Amino acid sequence: MNAIRTRKKSVWSWNLARRPAGGPKGGVGDVVPRLTSEQDMRNPAFQRTLKKTVEFAGVGLHSGEACRVVLTPASADAGIVFQRTDLAAPDNVIAAIPENVACANHGTTLTNEAGVSVATVEHLMAALALTGVDNVTVDIDGPEIPILDGSAAAFVTEIAQAGLSELRSRRRPLVITETERVADGERSIKVEPHAGRLVEIEIDFGDCLIGRQALCLDLDDPAVIARLASARTFCRLNEVEALRAAGLIRGGALSNGIVVDGDRVLNEEPLRDPAEFALHKALDLIGDLYLLGGPVIGRIHAVKPGHDLNTRAALYLKQAQAETRQPARATA
Numbered sequence: 001m002n003a004i005r006t007r008k009k010s011v012w013s014w015n016l017a018r019r020p021a022g023g024p025k026g027g028v029g030d031v032v033p034r035l036t037s038e039q040d041m042r043n044p045a046f047q048r049t050l051k052k053t054v055e056f057a058g059v060g061l062h063s064g065e066a067c068r069v070v071l072t073p074a075s076a077d078a079g080i081v082f083q084r085t086d087l088a089a090p091d092n093v094i095a096a097i098p099e100n101v102a103c104a105n106h107g108t109t110l111t112n113e114a115g116v117s118v119a120t121v122e123h124l125m126a127a128l129a130l131t132g133v134d135n136v137t138v139d140i141d142g143p144e145i146p147i148l149d150g151s152a153a154a155f156v157t158e159i160a161q162a163g164l165s166e167l168r169s170r171r172r173p174l175v176i177t178e179t180e181r182v183a184d185g186e187r188s189i190k191v192e193p194h195a196g197r198l199v200e201i202e203i204d205f206g207d208c209l210i211g212r213q214a215l216c217l218d219l220d221d222p223a224v225i226a227r228l229a230s231a232r233t234f235c236r237l238n239e240v241e242a243l244r245a246a247g248l249i250r251g252g253a254l255s256n257g258i259v260v261d262g263d264r265v266l267n268e269e270p271l272r273d274p275a276e277f278a279l280h281k282a283l284d285l286i287g288d289l290y291l292l293g294g295p296v297i298g299r300i301h302a303v304k305p306g307h308d309l310n311t312r313a314a315l316y317l318k319q320a321q322a323e324t325r326q327p328a329r330a331t332a
């Protein structure tokens with residue numbers, strides 16, 4: 001069942017199903033969340049949180065440290081808040097907001113004013129965006145969100161199984177009313193007014209199998225959400241040594257990311273989607289932009305995006321929105 005069913009407005013749930021016969025095969029990629037809603041999830045009027053707690057455990061991609069994560073329901077307007085349970089309160093609380101991005105080098109790290117960090121938040125953030133969770137407390141007993149299989153599939157699946165409950169406060173989507181563009185050389189992110197949620201993405205790794213990929217993704221389509229959720233992170237084999245030398249990917253393995261060597265994939269599991277690389281870049285973008293605290297209603301066009309540009313775009317859009325909302329100053 002792929003389609004959204006619209007029924008009563010106050011209740012909704014998710015169904016999970018395997019890929020239809022004939023779809024891409026292989027490992028965890030076979031289990032992809034197929035989302036069926038009892039309510040139109042495209043632009044729900046009210047905020048949501050989880051119905052019950054959800055737990056994950058695994059190693060961090062960059063730190064290699066084992067961490068346990070517990071997602072707990074939160075009240076309306078609480079937003080997404082990380083809490084380092086291995087450190088003492090109150091300095092262990094880190095809000096998921098663009099202002100707290102401290103590092104966006106091969107992953108997004110949030111740091112609070114006390115200098116306490118949580119790393120590689122983007123796939124969990126993307127899962128919360130894709131499932132429409134506005135408010136949640138994320139308890140974590142270490143420095144980095146587990147990489148799991150390198151995708152957001154497990155996060156989306158578990159959140160979907162837990163279910164969501166609607167809160168009494170209205171959502172605050174960021175509605176794009178003007179064209180804005182953030183660029184860094186040939187990389188760019190442009191947003192334009194549009195009635196729905198569209199993500200257009202272009203990537204170019206012309207020197208290897210990945211090649212050029214361009215996608216237009218309608219986030220209001222449950223099948224698109226399933227493709228995004230199952231797309232794994234990736235790197236090229238010739239980058240691995242440099243990343244290791246930089247103290248990164250200590251937890252990296254073929255079980256938690258695609259490694260491309262020239263014109264071949266080194267993983268035993270085949271690609272889950274012909275466009276898995278572009279889909280993963282879109283997933284990262286969606287996760288980073290969810291630091292805005294709600295869905296972006298508009299058309300997002302990203303050319304060769306990365307965490308640095310994504311998080312800069314999030315901060316820029318937040319500041320632009322704040323300026324728009326400021327009352328006009330009275331002239332003397």
Ligand SMILES: [Zn+2]
Pocket residue numbers: 122123233280284
């Ligand atoms: Zn990623």
